[in-house]
Amino acid sequence: MLYHEKAAQAEALLDEIGLDAWLIFVRESVIRPDPGIELVVGVDVTWDSAFIFGRDGQRVAIVGRYDVAGVRASGLFRTVIGYDESIRDPLIDALHRLDPLTIGLNYSLDDPTADGLTHGMFLHLCDLLSQTPFPSRFVSAAPLLAKLRSRKTPAEVERIRAAIAVTEEIVGLVEKQIRPGVSEAQLAAFVHDEFRQRNLASAWSWDACPIVNSGPDSEAGHGGPRDDIVVQPGHLVHIDLGVQREGYCSDIQRMWYVRRPDEESPPPEVQRAFETVVRAIEAGAAALRPGVRGYEVDAAARQVIIDAGYEEYRHALGHGLGRACHDGGPLLGPRWPRYGSMPDMQVEAGNVYTLELGVATSAGYIGIEEDVLVTDDGIEFLSTFQRRLWEV
Amino acid sequence: MLYHEKAAQAEALLDEIGLDAWLIFVRESVIRPDPGIELVVGVDVTWDSAFIFGRDGQRVAIVGRYDVAGVRASGLFRTVIGYDESIRDPLIDALHRLDPLTIGLNYSLDDPTADGLTHGMFLHLCDLLSQTPFPSRFVSAAPLLAKLRSRKTPAEVERIRAAIAVTEEIVGLVEKQIRPGVSEAQLAAFVHDEFRQRNLASAWSWDACPIVNSGPDSEAGHGGPRDDIVVQPGHLVHIDLGVQREGYCSDIQRMWYVRRPDEESPPPEVQRAFETVVRAIEAGAAALRPGVRGYEVDAAARQVIIDAGYEEYRHALGHGLGRACHDGGPLLGPRWPRYGSMPDMQVEAGNVYTLELGVATSAGYIGIEEDVLVTDDGIEFLSTFQRRLWEV
Numbered sequence: 001m002l003y004h005e006k007a008a009q010a011e012a013l014l015d016e017i018g019l020d021a022w023l024i025f026v027r028e029s030v031i032r033p034d035p036g037i038e039l040v041v042g043v044d045v046t047w048d049s050a051f052i053f054g055r056d057g058q059r060v061a062i063v064g065r066y067d068v069a070g071v072r073a074s075g076l077f078r079t080v081i082g083y084d085e086s087i088r089d090p091l092i093d094a095l096h097r098l099d100p101l102t103i104g105l106n107y108s109l110d111d112p113t114a115d116g117l118t119h120g121m122f123l124h125l126c127d128l129l130s131q132t133p134f135p136s137r138f139v140s141a142a143p144l145l146a147k148l149r150s151r152k153t154p155a156e157v158e159r160i161r162a163a164i165a166v167t168e169e170i171v172g173l174v175e176k177q178i179r180p181g182v183s184e185a186q187l188a189a190f191v192h193d194e195f196r197q198r199n200l201a202s203a204w205s206w207d208a209c210p211i212v213n214s215g216p217d218s219e220a221g222h223g224g225p226r227d228d229i230v231v232q233p234g235h236l237v238h239i240d241l242g243v244q245r246e247g248y249c250s251d252i253q254r255m256w257y258v259r260r261p262d263e264e265s266p267p268p269e270v271q272r273a274f275e276t277v278v279r280a281i282e283a284g285a286a287a288l289r290p291g292v293r294g295y296e297v298d299a300a301a302r303q304v305i306i307d308a309g310y311e312e313y314r315h316a317l318g319h320g321l322g323r324a325c326h327d328g329g330p331l332l333g334p335r336w337p338r339y340g341s342m343p344d345m346q347v348e349a350g351n352v353y354t355l356e357l358g359v360a361t362s363a364g365y366i367g368i369e370e371d372v373l374v375t376d377d378g379i380e381f382l383s384t385f386q387r388r389l390w391e392v
Numbered sequence: 393m394l395y396h397e398k399a400a401q402a403e404a405l406l407d408e409i410g411l412d413a414w415l416i417f418v419r420e421s422v423i424r425p426d427p428g429i430e431l432v433v434g435v436d437v438t439w440d441s442a443f444i445f446g447r448d449g450q451r452v453a454i455v456g457r458y459d460v461a462g463v464r465a466s467g468l469f470r471t472v473i474g475y476d477e478s479i480r481d482p483l484i485d486a487l488h489r490l491d492p493l494t495i496g497l498n499y500s501l502d503d504p505t506a507d508g509l510t511h512g513m514f515l516h517l518c519d520l521l522s523q524t525p526f527p528s529r530f531v532s533a534a535p536l537l538a539k540l541r542s543r544k545t546p547a548e549v550e551r552i553r554a555a556i557a558v559t560e561e562i563v564g565l566v567e568k569q570i571r572p573g574v575s576e577a578q579l580a581a582f583v584h585d586e587f588r589q590r591n592l593a594s595a596w597s598w599d600a601c602p603i604v605n606s607g608p609d610s611e612a613g614h615g616g617p618r619d620d621i622v623v624q625p626g627h628l629v630h631i632d633l634g635v636q637r638e639g640y641c642s643d644i645q646r647m648w649y650v651r652r653p654d655e656e657s658p659p660p661e662v663q664r665a666f667e668t669v670v671r672a673i674e675a676g677a678a679a680l681r682p683g684v685r686g687y688e689v690d691a692a693a694r695q696v697i698i699d700a701g702y703e704e705y706r707h708a709l710g711h712g713l714g715r716a717c718h719d720g721g722p723l724l725g726p727r728w729p730r731y732g733s734m735p736d737m738q739v740e741a742g743n744v745y746t747l748e749l750g751v752a753t754s755a756g757y758i759g760i761e762e763d764v765l766v767t768d769d770g771i772e773f774l775s776t777f778q779r780r781l782w783e784v
Binding site: 027028030031032033044046047048064065066069070073084085086087088105107108109110111112113114115116117118119120121122123124127140142196199204205208219220224314315324325326336337338 | 419420422423424425436438439440456457458461462465476477478479480497499500501502503504505506507508509510511512513514515516519532534588591596597600611612616706707716717718728729730
């Protein structure tokens with residue numbers, strides 16, 4: 001089972017990262033999601049809860065009494081301790097028994113997917129343990145979380161594949177809806193109906209997934225589809241969509257050109273822009289392999305755009321894809337301050353990334369996004385690379 | 393519109409709480425939800441983002457370039473500033489212009505609903521502002537958030553009413569499914585189908601909502617319904633369920649008794665336990681009015697259980713209900729360490745609470761939960777109080 005696989009991976013990572021213990025400290029995880037709960041526990045908890053992974057396979061869960069049954073049923077923790085009034089005593093006891101010299105907590109300055117511990121819970125934990133040596137042993141568990149998240153197991157890759165497959169199926173259905181007069185909002189509503197029929201969650205916020213852009217007046221970005229922008233002949237139609245299926249996400253962008261009555265093919269400007277975008281993604285794909293640093297992959301794609309004379313895209317070429325749509329680990333992005341150290345991390349086999357970029361044209365935005373798996377010596381496309389601009 | 397109403401409420405609360413500015417600092421809000429985004433912004437953001445409410449109605453949003461369109465479209469912020477590489481300079485500029493002497497941040501040691509800022513983001517914010525006086529002006533915005541969350545506007549109360557109404561409708565349908573031989577898991581699957589047909593999210597994690605307990609071998613709490621426990625004559629059947637509809641939650645518990653072939657009514661032990669639970673909820677309801685402290689309301693209900701000789705419930709009598717199922721603000725609970733200061737807070741008109749408790753019997757768990765609105769001089773039941781044990 002998937003959580004058991006990931007928990008075993010976490011255990012092995014303690015040694016690799018040089019960490020004595022990993023402490024997941026959470027409450028009300030339904031409204032305050034935590035990467036540890038998400039990746040290795042899979043059970044939500046209500047009151048203050050601690051999940052501790054120590055060396056030599058030690059695993060302890062300390063949870064409120066009403067969460068004991070759920071956590072025990074997961075089979076993940078050899079020891080499950082319930083409490084009523086305060087987690088303090090059982091937590092201190094458990095830490096004294098393990099006596100770890102370093103304790104990883106789920107916080108990170110630059111990786112949101114490794115940053116689940118709230119500031120209030122950090123202060124609360126320091127309070128609870130104020131008479132002990134443990135607060136001075138806290139370190140960030142971000143290095144462990146980045147590897148745990150980004151080294152996908154075969155079962156995880158299969159789930160991502162399945163999420164992509166159903167997304168591509170929906171893209172095929174959307175194509176039949178694209179015609180002059182239909183609004184961005186109508187196309188988005190159609191996609192939402194397809195999501196609902198299949199019990200799929202959107203990979204990011206519902207109101208902004210899918211993103212739909214038709215023609216030059218539509219602003220690319222995370223804003224919602226508009227009902228006052230309708231498809232017209234001569235428009236480029238762009239959609240960016242993803243689903244979350246069995247906990248794993250897809251994220252792709254697809255493009256159509258709507259021919260004018262007198263046109264046999266898209267105008268040369270559009271054609272050239274599309275081909276440049278494809279070439280840039282190919283350049284990124286060619287640079288992507290184990291050992292390369294994220295910013296080097298971004299630079300390979302970015303250079304194609306710059307050389308062709310287009311304005312460079314103002315985001316990263318690619319992000320990890322998994323339980324979260326922006327899944328953390330190495331980022332295939334430029335070394336901009338807001339990306340912190342993530343573009344400096346090294347790509348590993350088993351990582352799954354998006355490759356995405358776009359340019360502006362007088363007919364609208366052209367953006368393509370593919371999903372790829374890093375293999376031992378390169379990559380495998382998980383999505384069906386859109387190398388040709390589709391026409392309607 | 394609801395977010396505009398809540399933003400106006402937040403503005404007024406700055407004066408009431410004595411806070412110069414409220415700073416919502418977030419990134420990737422889809423995976424790291426924040427109470428400020430939830431209550432007054434309503435638009436998800438991706439990169440480092442700051443939403444600042446200052447005195448005299450000043451409101452500034454600073455967001456990554458791809459989020460500008462969505463935030464601007466909300467109409468909530470007079471000034472929306474976009475950036476590409478780092479939020480640092482525009483954030484420092486905005487704070488210098490406002491020059492607040494206290495800056496409330498979304499963290500709290502004891503209230504999870506006021507505790508959205510992650511520890512990594514707190515450290516990152518201190519880094520970004522390290523050359524400025526602002527980090528020394530940070531305080532917790534929890535007092536503001538508790539009031540903002542718990543003082544429901546009429547529009548919010550209407551949404552909660554609607555969530556409760558559809559939940560009670562589903563409870564009516566569940567009743568027809570309860571018969572000897574049906575498993576807890578089958579009853580839960582039936583409820584899930586009803587949720588799906590109505591596009592309703594569960595009020596807490598899907599796998600544990602509804603909670604279904606049949607008979608004495610089923611463990612009360614947050615564990616999932618079991619397929620190896622089936623309804624039998626002589627069982628009490630208990631369900632605890634809630635939905636999230638248009639962003640607002642319901643949360644109720646309902647009870648049935650499955651008669652044995654030779655029974656005309658539930659056994660006296662069961663009858664007496666049920667009546668005690670009802671009396672305890674009535675006692676809590678009678679104590680609930682503006683000005684009372686949360687722990688006093690809990691104590692009124694708890695005393696009925698103790699006086700009747702039952703083991704006391706090991707949780708709070710009630711919690712706020714709203715956007716979150718456990719919605720923060722005053723807690724109607726005992727002064728146990730893990731509840732922090734929340735049971736000491738004073739109830740206000742416009743608060744919405746659950747009233748819930750239970751006792752164990754040899755036929756199974758008996759738990760009832762109602763949802764109530766605090767009025768100027770008492771309460772109004774929003775749910776239809778189950779005063780009688782239903783029989784099948």
